[in-house]
Amino acid sequence: MLSVLVNKSFIGGVIEIWSHVHAPSLPVLCILIMYAVYTICVMKILPGPTVYGPVTPKGNIPVYTDNGFKHYLLTMALFCFLTFLLHPLGLSPSIIYDRFDEVLVSLNVFSLIFCIFLYLKGKFSPSSTDSGSSGNIIFDYYWGMELYPRVFGVDIKLFTNCRFGMMAWALLVCVHVVKSYELHGFVDSMFVSAFLQLLYITKFFWWESGYLHTIDIMLDRAGFYICWGCLVYIPGMYTSVSLYLVSHPVRLGPLLADVILLLGALSIYVNFSADKQKQDARRTNGDCTIWGRKAQTIRARYQLENGEVKESLLLASGWWGLSRHFHYVPEILLAFFWSVPALFQNLFPYSYLIFLTILLTHRSYRDDHKCRIKYGPAWAEYCKKVPYKIIPFVF
Numbered sequence: 001m002l003s004v005l006v007n008k009s010f011i012g013g014v015i016e017i018w019s020h021v022h023a024p025s026l027p028v029l030c031i032l033i034m035y036a037v038y039t040i041c042v043m044k045i046l047p048g049p050t051v052y053g054p055v056t057p058k059g060n061i062p063v064y065t066d067n068g069f070k071h072y073l074l075t076m077a078l079f080c081f082l083t084f085l086l087h088p089l090g091l092s093p094s095i096i097y098d099r100f101d102e103v104l105v106s107l108n109v110f111s112l113i114f115c116i117f118l119y120l121k122g123k124f125s126p127s128s129t130d131s132g133s134s135g136n137i138i139f140d141y142y143w144g145m146e147l148y149p150r151v152f153g154v155d156i157k158l159f160t161n162c163r164f165g166m167m168a169w170a171l172l173v174c175v176h177v178v179k180s181y182e183l184h185g186f187v188d189s190m191f192v193s194a195f196l197q198l199l200y201i202t203k204f205f206w207w208e209s210g211y212l213h214t215i216d217i218m219l220d221r222a223g224f225y226i227c228w229g230c231l232v233y234i235p236g237m238y239t240s241v242s243l244y245l246v247s248h249p250v251r252l253g254p255l256l257a258d259v260i261l262l263l264g265a266l267s268i269y270v271n272f273s274a275d276k277q278k279q280d281a282r283r284t285n286g287d288c289t290i291w292g293r294k295a296q297t298i299r300a301r302y303q304l305e306n307g308e309v310k311e312s313l314l315l316a317s318g319w320w321g322l323s324r325h326f327h328y329v330p331e332i333l334l335a336f337f338w339s340v341p342a343l344f345q346n347l348f349p350y351s352y353l354i355f356l357t358i359l360l361t362h363r364s365y366r367d368d369h370k371c372r373i374k375y376g377p378a379w380a381e382y383c384k385k386v387p388y389k390i391i392p393f394v395f
């Protein structure tokens with residue numbers, strides 16, 4: 001169904017899609033419910049070391065089980081196993097591609113209702129003191145009431161952002177690969193794009209405990225923005241490139257395919273290396289080497305809402321000495337490298353790249369604002385030392 005969008009002009013495609021959308025069928029509903037139940041069970045059952053989230057403004061320290069990477073490997077292995085087992089019986093995961101409109105309708109309906117539940121839970125039975133109302137019901141629904149709500153011990157944001165949203169992205173890429181193979185055999189453009197996306201998602205789950213220290217978890221509450229975003233927007237928008245490539249296969253040839261693969265993998269490495277440098281500097285309290293030299297750090301004091309004073313560390317060397325959000329450069333380049341196998345006949349496969357560029361530019365302002373308020377003079381010192389937001393000497 002969504003192939004309409006990529007075969008027509010963008011607006012014409014959107015209008016036609018809405019006129020063809022089907023109500024969710026039983027098989028699609030069963031697959032989605034089984035996937036959600038599986039995800040919750042695995043989150044609860046799989047063992048892993050205990051990790052701690054950042055201290056919240058109210059002084060709470062959320063506790064998590066670090067089993068994300070195992071969860072990811074298990075899910076990918078199960079996907080391969082079930083595909084090989086069921087394909088000869090005529091059952092293919094490509095049903096998800098064929099009925100993707102039904103998937104999106106189901107996810108939309110569920111997430112809109114789920115956000116009402118989160119609003120009511122935050123109002124009447126919050127999980128921690130990190131909750132509260134803005135006084136405006138619409139804003140509370142949109143932004144959320146609780147920073148880290150839990151239901152039966154399951155952390156909602158870990159579920160929506162990582163285990164449902166990011167995992168669904170990986171699974172949908174695999175579904176697109178299977179569908180493309182069924183239609184055209186091996187096509188290198190799909191291989192290159194899918195390989196880079198899966199490598200990136202593998203990196204994400206390897207580093208999942210680091211993600212717990214980003215503004216999605218530290219600042220954004222569990223409301224429509226983050227929950228609808230992760231339950232619907234990630235499956236719908238983040239997978240748009242491989243979705244497009246199913247109906248628009250391109251033969252790149254070995255040279256172009258290898259160059260794109262290499263540059264994409266390099267971008268993933270730089271992005272990972274930046275996230276790791278920050279983690280290492282904080283873990284060792286600045287006592288580590290970065291690019292062969294002792295890490296340069298700034299000690300930053302901040303106050304919790306109860307008045308307690310804490311200290312943190314700002315890294316001012318390595319990637320974090322080039323600009324304050326240099327890691328967004330490889331993130332955007334990577335999105336380009338996994339989109340460019342579609343070549344330049346349609347804007348649709350670049351929708352994620354365009355969205356990401358806007359999101360990250362806005363995020364660099366949001367994060368600066370958050371850190372300026374949190375750290376005051378220490379942040380000003382860091383900004384003086386590292387004056388550029390994202391692109392050194394430019395922005």
Ligand SMILES: NC(=O)C1=CN([C@@H]2O[C@H](COP(=O)(O)OP(=O)(O)OC[C@H]3O[C@@H](n4cnc5c(N)ncnc54)[C@H](OP(=O)(O)O)[C@@H]3O)[C@@H](O)[C@H]2O)C=CC1
Nearest residue numbers: 213214215271275278312313314315316320327328331367
């Ligand atoms: N594909 C996508 O849609 C997106 C991907 N990403 C990726 O996710 C990853 C995380 O990015 P993001 O969420 O923006 O978070 P960051 O990794 O930039 O983390 C931001 C937090 O890190 C701390 N911090 C900021 N500067 C420093 C410093 N110099 N030294 C030490 N700590 C610092 C602050 O938190 P504290 O309060 O702890 O000091 C700040 O709030 C990146 O790889 C990014 O590219 C991000 C957004 C969207």
Ligand SMILES: CC(C)CCC[C@@H](C)[C@H]1CC[C@H]2C3=CC=C4C[C@@H](O)CC[C@]4(C)[C@H]3CC[C@]12C
Nearest residue numbers: 161166204211216224225226228229230233234
């Ligand atoms: C309401 C919508 C228009 C916007 C929804 C936005 C969210 C879906 C996304 C906002 C921030 C995004 C992410 C942040 C950091 C990430 C780490 C990275 O390594 C993987 C991707 C991601 C989890 C990413 C996922 C989508 C957002 C939550």
